[in-house]
Amino acid sequence: MLDTRTKAKLVEQIEAIVGPDHFTTDETDAVLNAHDAWPLSEAKIRAGETLPLADVIVYPSSTEEVSKILRVANDLRVPVVPVGGGAGTCGGTQPTYGGIQLDLKRMDKILAIDGESLLVRVQAGTVGIDLEEEVNRHGYTTGHTPTSLRASNVGGFIATRSGGSMSSLYGKIEDLTLGLEVVLADGSVVRCKAVPRHSVGPDLRQLFIGSEGTLCVITEATLRLFPLPPSRHFRSMCFPDVHSGLMAIRAIFREGIFPSVVRLYDAEDTALHVSTHFEVEEGNCMLMLAFDGRPEKVDIDESISARICIENGAKDYGEGPSKYWWEHRYDMYYPTKFATSGFSVGDTIDIVATYDRLENVYHEMKRVMEAHGAAVMSHFSHMYPNGGSIYMIFFVSQPDAESAWATYREIWDDGVAACLREGGTMSHQHGVGTTRSTYTEAELGSSFEVLKKIKEVLDPNGIMNPGKLGMGGHT
């Protein structure tokens, strides 16, 4: 929390920038902004605990206002936590050291749709679903379909390097973002031009993509568009185990086929999410595939993929489970009585690894997480020619808050340690935030120093989202 004098000065200057209606110091607003969708925050809220609060929440309407606000914050050495949709899962928007929460939701304009170059220029506060529906009306898709599409916004997607469920075909947000406008801690506005490729030194866009508010505030982006696919087919294949499913997935990519969806559910996840609607033999693992494109191409891709699966021991389930998942893909995120009762908490460790390590990472993580009495279920959720990600989902329930939160932390510690030991990377798409902050150095190894040095240059006063991405506290 800020001292009274600094807060008074800050408020006066902020009011001069955004006017009286676009900031708040009310405790109620701070309480309502204190959490994102970090399951631990949600569990603590249910348990009646309180979370760290911001001193001021500001709602800028333009890049210019963002720049002025950062200049003031930098002068006064006040922490700034950017807020997108506030639906991140890692406590990234938590105002750990108080200060300003800079909420971008008013910057929600879709500035230009360019059908010639297949681009859309959009302000950072535009909610994903609003952008997708607007470009759909023009016959395009962004290809970015995370299940947080309805809650998260463009700035949040980019700040966390998020990935949609169709990233095997369309790519993650780092592949989809061509141009970027960001504001640095000193208020300077930096623009990275939208070009398909370039050869002018390192790609600075990629420095800002995934920086989680620790290096800059993202104010605008130019994203790629794709013509809406004329057809989408779903196909489901059931394997006797995870291994044979992964063999089939690798073989499909080797054929040069890029399905839009590739999700392989392990036996536990299949039992919980597939067997409830379809007859599946116990212990089997369901692979869900989708293919986007012209019908002729989709037919060929689908039939080759089906053949590969069957050669690897799969039973053909037709479109059923895959289509059902797509149509109900948001359902699993709604709270249920079971998952929210008592002192229960669950989370997902969304790791990523190359094929040579993926299975070991999976088995090891599962082993160490289950050792804490957690129910663990997983799916291989975003797959590529060289490897893919696993959603390691766990759930624990304890008799009291203290042991629930401690067990939660131990599962994370041991799960991430196992992932790193076996050569995986601790996040594919959710980011680091508060949850993974302390593991960042171990994850990045020698490159962590580079990140720290960049941070020191771009944000010498450490005002940008302190305590996240392994970059310490606010001084």
Add this chain to the structure above:
Amino acid sequence: MEDSEAIEQLRLCAGCPKMCRHMCPTFLAWRSDSPTPHGRALLMYQDAKGTRALDERAIEVLYQCLECSQCLTWCLPQVDIATMVENERMRLVNEGRYPRGLDKISSAIKTNHNPFAEPHGKRNKWFVPTKTQGKKILYFTGCTAAYHENGIARSTVSILSHLGYKVSVTPDEWCCGSPLFRTGFRNLGIEQARHNADTLNKSEGEQIVVTCPGCFRAFTKDYPQLGIELKKPVLHISQLLEKHLDALRAVDFGGPITYHDPCHLGRHSGIYDPPRKVIERVSGTKVVEMARSRENAMCCGNGAGMRTLFTDQASTIGDARVSQAREVGAKFLVTSCPFCKNMLASRAGKMLIVLDLPEMVLAAFDSTSKVKM
């Protein structure tokens, strides 16, 4: 709803990753995480659990809710925010902790029996009795049509006469109580309800027709819940017109027509098809549906005290609804609620022609083959 059930629902919602927020009109209007379904639930949960009591701002956030129930359509565990907000408002009013801006409405209803502080004596000034001798029907006009949307009231009487009804209105009609029930002034609402029930039960009409979905919901849902009985059938005008489709005149409206589902008629009373059937009969064309329609229709922004307390944000919501109608190329935006019509017309300017259902039906009766507007 039992207290324990309500707390269970609030508990679910307080930890929800905002799965319905994108559909909440007040999120759209404020672009902040405070006036949202999850935000409201969180405040009520913390209050109920003793974590943090509602302060003045929290109460304001609860009063920023339109009670439109759009969130319920998108909520898998069916957390009923609108009902819980309404119950909370009732408690706040009993404790005298409600936004003072509402006193304007409640005291106007108490003294003048309408929320606009218009003299009660002017309520039926618009009414010109017709000579039709048919089935007797009582038209409960509702405050908006009686004072601000006389065109709707007159159209209703004309159409009913065309259809052979002998229409009467009563000088003893008071506000149905809807604005009071929705904003937490339940006891005052009950006074209105009792008076209206006495009046209507004594009246001559064999059935009661209403044009206002707020009145319709009050009569068919609130009154029975309060144990107040209306001894005659109550029909919304769209239901009544649906029974007479063949007698309605069809003409060319000369442009696409879309329909806005009022929250009280649609989500709260389940009436979606009758108004559409009437529009299609009268225009000879299919209703061009907006992207958000029926169970998923967006509120017009006029609900539950919003326009009184937060005029600018109510207008932002009205503007968004008008834009949605324009997006589907509509020339006419028809609704079936004087309150919605009033809001939408005030935001549409010259971009669209906004009509209430009776106005549309009458325009067809009054035209030869093509409607001129």
